[in-house]
Amino acid sequence: MDAPVITKENVETILDKKFIRVFDLQYAEGAHYFDATRRPLDNLVAVKSEDEFKSMLPDAVSCIVIVELPGKEPQLLLSYEYRYPAGRFLLGVPAGLVDPEDQNEEQPLIATAIREIREETGITVDLSRDSVSVVNPLLFSTPGMTDESNGLVQVVLRLDNLDEFDQTGGEAVECFDGYELVTKEKAKELLKKGMDDHDHFYSVYTWAALMHFASGMWEM
DSSP states (O other): OOOOOOOGGGEEEEEEOSSOEEEEEEEETTEEEEEEESSOGGGOGGGOOHHHHHHOOOSEEEEEEEEEOTTSOOEEEEEEEEETTTTEEEEEOOEEEOOHHHHTSSSHHHHHHHHHHHHHHOOOOOTTTSEEEEEEEEEESOTTTBOOEEEEEEEEEEOSOSTTOOOTTSOTTOOEEEEEEEOHHHHHHHHHHSSOTTSOOOOHHHHHHHHHHHTTGGGO
């Protein structure tokens, strides 16, 4: 079966707001598929060429932050952030959109990760002390309804203490309610349970961070 070819000419704008857009991807005569996205038409994933697709940046970055403190085993840093569509605080990772300024950096995903960690935790990543690496350049959230994507970045913080930790630097829409340092055994417990300690579900990116940490892949 030949794959449908979608071009800008057969994309209709249904909704165009500052932070969300909906497009009708008319992939065949009388055939419609709807795409909810942050992207404008000129940057829509569905109409990119193969080369453009392979070199595109994600919409956002999710950070797998491992903290190494003196005398303690490595721990995964997670926080409780209010997620409006879920209507409650969910256990998650530091994350945020790739800003235009980040896109101009030599390593956009790493620049985004460093900025988001500073904003959401108050901790400044020190590249002479800490390590930062890209785990996955781009993962689609759910391409059945949106082209939204996240890159995964691993950050290992080698700290003397967590005195710098501060959740007041987030943007106005962001609302936090504390953090949790998760050991390897606790990560396995959360993975097996499928919920946090409040019996709330968490996002697929939290699952990915837990799995990456619990499996030991972060040490490879």
